[in-house]
Amino acid sequence: MEELVERARHGDREAFASLVHATSDRMFAIAVRILRDGDLAEDALQGALVTAWRTLPTLRDPARFEAWVRRLLIHSCYAEARRRRAWAANVRVLPVDGPADSDDALLSVVDRDVLDRAFRRLSLEHRAVFVLHHHSGLPLVEIAESLGIPAGTARSRLHYATRVLRAAIEADAEPVLSEGRMA
């Protein structure tokens, strides 16, 4: 990948196209989870990758390409969401068409709705930390770097987001537990 980045830094559009193909699924997966809207996520991804192309000559360390693009993506998510001021009110319910998971049995339709609603009440900044931690599996230090925030801030945002989502599940879980669906 570093060779592609070097070539793209010098204006090779084909090399950059290869980088787009190599990274866009991972980036889209992050954006769609933060924004909870496929169209917004596509726009955010496009904004991030066009910015990446435009400013690629300023990237000093080609090995940091993906982390750099991830940072651009997060900012693009913020910008995209804020540009559409009414998005929170108008956001479409994300279709449940993702891959099946071995833990899927844990997740009832009720859980999904509860998590969806609680997640949308979080700020974009809290969502970003939560997604980068729980979906991308990044350590907090790397999340902090991706977001351009101190590690302590990343930790507190993750703690807050987790607390809000857990509280939402637990508030909803009492009758569910009594029916014995979850041990």
Place this chain on the structure above:
Amino acid sequence: MTTDRDFDRIAGAWLATSPDEVPDRAIAAILQAVDMTPQVRPRWRWLTWRSTTMNRIPLAIGAAAVVAIAGAVVFFRSNPGPTVGSSPSPGVTPSGSPSSPSSAAAGGPVPSELRASWMGEHRGLTGLAPEAGTVITLNQSSFDLAQSAGSSVKYLESSASITSDGRLRLELTFNTADCDTGDVGTYAWTISPSRRILTITEDRDDCPSRGGALEGVWWLMDCPLSEDNCLGAVDPGTYKSQFITPRLDPGAPWSPVFGAITYTVPDGWANAGDWPETFDLVPVSEPLHDAANWSRAINLTTQPSAMNQDKPCSDTVQPGVTRSVDALVTWLRTVPGLVTTTPNAISIDGHPGQSLDIRIDPAWKKKCADGTGPIVTYMMPGTAVMGTERERLILLDLGDGDVLQILVWTRDQAAFDAFLPEAMPVIESFRFK
């Protein structure tokens, strides 16, 4: 109560229900947008390069460029130029009455003075970005029009020739939405004595959309750096930018805006760079292709941010300094290693701003890791002062939170004193869309 492990598994399962693959059409849209987007010149590299000793090759090229440009200036000045860029006096004027385009026989090759890429205003062709400028390219026997921004999408591709009465004849080589292959158009044209401003007037065209798109004034794109998009040396007159977009939010998707900045220059100036975030005007006597060896320039940078002072060349934003003229100027006066004058109020095109002169404290010792001398990097992206350099920094409030940085940069105090009276009238001529 859910345990931490339960919660992690539930959260993971919930996040896994979202899509993992970006649709192909989104990839196609990204690649198309990239295709229309020029890369930003690495200002940072320019900053670090400009302090290094010139090696023999750029020195030789620079000297050759100066000789060539000086020769060109002598040649051009021997001819009366147009009064302004937008209204050239005719240089070559075809004669004769317009004939029916279909009957106009293809003639000789396109003359050498027309064989170039020419920048023009936005044209109302379907498919062009709403505010983008246009570029026509004429070769010995072909013509096409494209959106300015390095797009590979070509419109109105035609064969080109000169008729016996000196008119430009175009014959469409591909069907378009409203025109057919073989549609012929003939055009009168005039070119300024400097051969930098081309005016095209339609005689007749079987393809109306081509006529509408082609008629008007075109400016020679003679950017000294092949990877750049700019005009290069310009005649005295008033011109418009192609790419710089002062009101674009940092990181926001960009689309070219023709004429975001209008500027007026006297004889002896060049537009040496035009990018979404930066724009350069320099005296034509500078080595235009070699920014590292300029001794003076006017540089515009959109939406500047205070640069973190934890270390030189931090290339990160200074926390706590908002992007406003007052906040940035107040902060600048506290930056270690900078010597600044008292800020003066300034107004350009009705936009308020502040101006202050900047140099480095001679006692300052900090360097960038890859730099060669003491430096203070004070504004993002890539604004710094080092050595004997003298700068005038103007921060302009364009409204709605948009700030434009205008930097008069010179290599030393003597150049600063001599350049400022030339540079300020150009800066004061700026008009913003």
